[in-house]
Structure formats: structure tokens, C-alpha cells
Amino acid sequence: MRKRIGILTYRGETGFVEPGFLRRLVKEGLKMGAEVFLFSPQDVRYSIRQIRGFVPLEKGWTSDWYDWPDIVIDRYRYYPLAKHSLYLPFRKQPWFRYANSRFSNKFRVHQVLVEDPELGKWLPETLPYSKETLSSMLRRHLIVYLKPTNGTGGRSILRVERQGAGYILHGRTKQQAKSSEKLSSLTEVCKRLENWMVYEKSGNEQFFLQQGLQLSLVPERTVDARLLVQKDGNGTWRLTGMGIRIGPRRSSTSNLHGGGTAMPAAAFLINHFGQQQAERILLECKELALKTVSRIEEHYGQMMEFGFDLGIDILGRVWIIEINPKPGREIFRQLGQHKRYLEAVRRPLEYALYLTNQTEEKETASNIY
Numbered sequence: 001m002r003k004r005i006g007i008l009t010y011r012g013e014t015g016f017v018e019p020g021f022l023r024r025l026v027k028e029g030l031k032m033g034a035e036v037f038l039f040s041p042q043d044v045r046y047s048i049r050q051i052r053g054f055v056p057l058e059k060g061w062t063s064d065w066y067d068w069p070d071i072v073i074d075r076y077r078y079y080p081l082a083k084h085s086l087y088l089p090f091r092k093q094p095w096f097r098y099a100n101s102r103f104s105n106k107f108r109v110h111q112v113l114v115e116d117p118e119l120g121k122w123l124p125e126t127l128p129y130s131k132e133t134l135s136s137m138l139r140r141h142l143i144v145y146l147k148p149t150n151g152t153g154g155r156s157i158l159r160v161e162r163q164g165a166g167y168i169l170h171g172r173t174k175q176q177a178k179s180s181e182k183l184s185s186l187t188e189v190c191k192r193l194e195n196w197m198v199y200e201k202s203g204n205e206q207f208f209l210q211q212g213l214q215l216s217l218v219p220e221r222t223v224d225a226r227l228l229v230q231k232d233g234n235g236t237w238r239l240t241g242m243g244i245r246i247g248p249r250r251s252s253t254s255n256l257h258g259g260g261t262a263m264p265a266a267a268f269l270i271n272h273f274g275q276q277q278a279e280r281i282l283l284e285c286k287e288l289a290l291k292t293v294s295r296i297e298e299h300y301g302q303m304m305e306f307g308f309d310l311g312i313d314i315l316g317r318v319w320i321i322e323i324n325p326k327p328g329r330e331i332f333r334q335l336g337q338h339k340r341y342l343e344a345v346r347r348p349l350e351y352a353l354y355l356t357n358q359t360e361e362k363e364t365a366s367n368i369y
């Protein structure tokens with residue numbers, strides 16, 4: 001039987017927000033012999049078990065009514081300034097079988113991971129904002145980051161660095177504009193941060209403080225690594241690829257959306273640390289990712305893929321900055337790694353099909369015995 005895969009996404013008045021990727025995702029699924037369509041919460045008619053699904057045309061999109069999918073891949077991402085009130089209540093309904101379970105905000109994820117003694121060494125200190133915490137963290141760390149719990153793309157992030165008797169602040173606003181200033185007292189820094197939180201806050205989100213890592217492997221830049229781990233067509237976690245991101249000059253973030261550029265990981269690390277250290281770092285990244293996803297699945301249930309933002313500091317220590325449950329694959333395209341990009345697109349579909357076949361096998365088995 002032909003399998004039907006629904007891909008849950010956000011669709012606004014101007015259409016889909018990551019149309020290039022979604023087009024490719026549907027096309028690859030069709031090539032695998034599945035029926036694949038995109039849909040949004042507003043497209044579901046639960047009472048008649050029909051869904052208005054979208055598929056790409058040569059140019060643009062077309063829609064039609066579809067029967068209930070065998071499995072759903074949740075690719076719904078929050079976009080700044082868009083209305084998202086439908087999503088959460090919808091996602092909480094037990095209407096579909098999902099290939100990826102729900103995840104939580106960055107701060108909560110940190111709290112879950114930090115409980116695992118094996119992961120602690122890779123986690124920068126992360127605490128809720130308060131004046132007292134800021135002051136004590138700035139005593140212990142040269143740099144402290146202020147970040148929103150639900151941010152994406154490097155938005156609304158402010159970095160505070162001690163310098164001499166004063167402080168240098170570098171920020172990224174909601175619109176990705178860079179800001180920088182020098183302040184001379186901790187009282188001024190607190191005021192500035194509190195102001196920042198008022199202006200940058202969306203909805204009822206919170207901000208937290210994080211130990212700042214020294215990521216200036218390239219002078220005056222923020223450099224980090226993006227690693228993609230995905231389940232394959234046998235349900236096994238695999239490392240699909242890794243790339244280095246180099247932020248624009250004097251930017252507190254490295255995100256590609258904020259103007260960062262990509263470099264191949266191995267070559268970059270060998271160049272900075274030598275062959276032996278580079279190999280150790282790469283191995284450690286892999287170990288860290290596999291241990292972390294296994295801990296995440298214990299807590300959140302079955303997952304499908306993650307994009308890890310990893311800090312590799314100037315001493316070669318590896319850190320977990322952020323774990324993205326709905327990661328982009330653009331870094332591989334930027335690196336000209338087209339085969340890898342395609343593999344990164346195909347893996348979730350292969351995994352989703354594997355899940356549907358798994359039930360079938362189980363059912364057949366129970367019919368026999």
C-alpha cells in the first residue's frame with residue numbers, strides 16, 4: 001500500500017516560509033513512492049477525516065483534499081511576527097501519529113540535560129535572569145549571554161563582555177540589526193539588559209543568562225559548529241554532516257540568517273588545532289550528539305532529527321550552545337555539499353516510512369501467532 005506522509009508546517013497569507021526546502025522534501029518523498037503533502041492546522045477537517053494538502057507545481061503550489069496520513073512529520077516552525085495561536089492546541093491533540101515528538105524551550109531543555117552527569121561537562125552554565133545572577137556570573141565568566149527562551153536565527157541576543165573596568169555589549173535585535181555599546185558600571189549593564197528584555201520580548205517569553213564561550217577562533221568573529229544528527233531508514237541515529245559558521249565582524253552570533261558564512265569542519269579544525277586535536281574534537285562532537293539525543297529521547301519520547309549548535313572554544317573545548325528540533329540544512333548547500341544536502345532532506349522521510357512499515361510488521365506478526 002502506498003504510504004501517505006503529511007508534513008505539518010506554518011502557512012501564512014504569503015504562503016510557506018521555507019518554500020525551497022519544503023518543495024524538495026515533497027518531491028523526494030514522491031520519488032520514494034509515498035504520497036506526500038504539506039498542511040497547516042487550519043487545513044484539517046477532523047470530523048470528516050480529510051485534509052487540504054499542498055504540493056509544489058513547476059511554479060507555485062496546488063492544493064487538494066487528502067485522506068488521513070499514515071504518519072506526520074512536524075515541521076511547524078515559529079516565525080517572528082506571525083500568528084501562531086492555532087499550533088499548540090492542535091499539536092497537543094492525539095489525531096496523528098508523529099515521527100517527531102514535541103520538544104520544549106531552550107531553558108527547559110538545558111534543565112533536563114544538566115541532570116545527566118555525563119552531559120554536564122558540555123553544558124555552559126545557564127540560569128534565569130536576575131541582577132544578582134548577572135553580577136555573580138560576570139565575576140566568574142569573562143562573557144555572559146542574555147538570550148530569549150524561544151529565540152531563533154540569533155535574534156534578541158545580547159552579549160556582555162568584561163573589559164578593563166567596564167563592559168562591552170554586542171546585540172542582535174529582532175530584526176537582526178547589530179548593536180554595540182560600552183558601559184562603565186554593572187548598574188548600567190543591568191539597566192540596559194532590563195530595557196533590552198522589555199523591547200525584545202515576544203509574547204510571554206522569558207530571558208535567561210548563559211556563560212559566554214570564547215569562540216573567537218577567527219579574531220573579532222563568533223565561530224561555532226552546526227552538526228546535523230538524524231534517524232535513518234532503520235531508525236538508527238546518524239551523523240549526517242557538520243559545518244563551521246563564522247559570524248560577521250563584531251557580531252555576537254554566527255547564524256547564517258544573520259550574515260554568517262560556512263566553512264568545512266575538518267579542514268577548519270585541522271587548520272586551527274592541528275590534525276590530532278581536530279580528530280579529538282570531531283570525535284567528541286559525535287559522542288556528545290549521540291549521548292545527548294539518547295537522553296532527550298528518554299525524556300521527550302521518540303525524535304527524528306536535531307541540529308546541534310556547538311561551541312568549540314579557543315582552547316578546543318566543546319560545548320552545547322543550542323539543540324534545534326527542526327533544523328535547517330542550508331549549511332550543506334552553502335558548502336557545496338549537494339549530496340549531503342539531499343541526504344539530509346531524505347532521511348526524515350525514510351525514517352517516517354520505516355515507522356509506518358514497523359507497525360505493519362508488528363500487525364502481521366500478531367496475525368500469525
Ligand SMILES: Nc1ncnc2c1ncn2[C@@H]1O[C@H](COP(=O)(O)OP(=O)(O)O)[C@@H](O)[C@H]1O
Nearest residue numbers: 145151152153154155210211212213253254322
Ligand atoms: N553562551 C554562548 N557563548 C558564546 N556564543 C554564543 C552563546 N550563546 C549563543 N551564542 C552565539 O549566538 C548564536 C545564536 O545563539 P543560539 O542559542 O543558537 O540561538 P538561536 O536560536 O537564535 O540560534 C550561536 O550560534 C552562537 O554563535
Ligand SMILES: [Mg+2]
Nearest residue numbers: 153154309322
Ligand atoms: Mg542557534
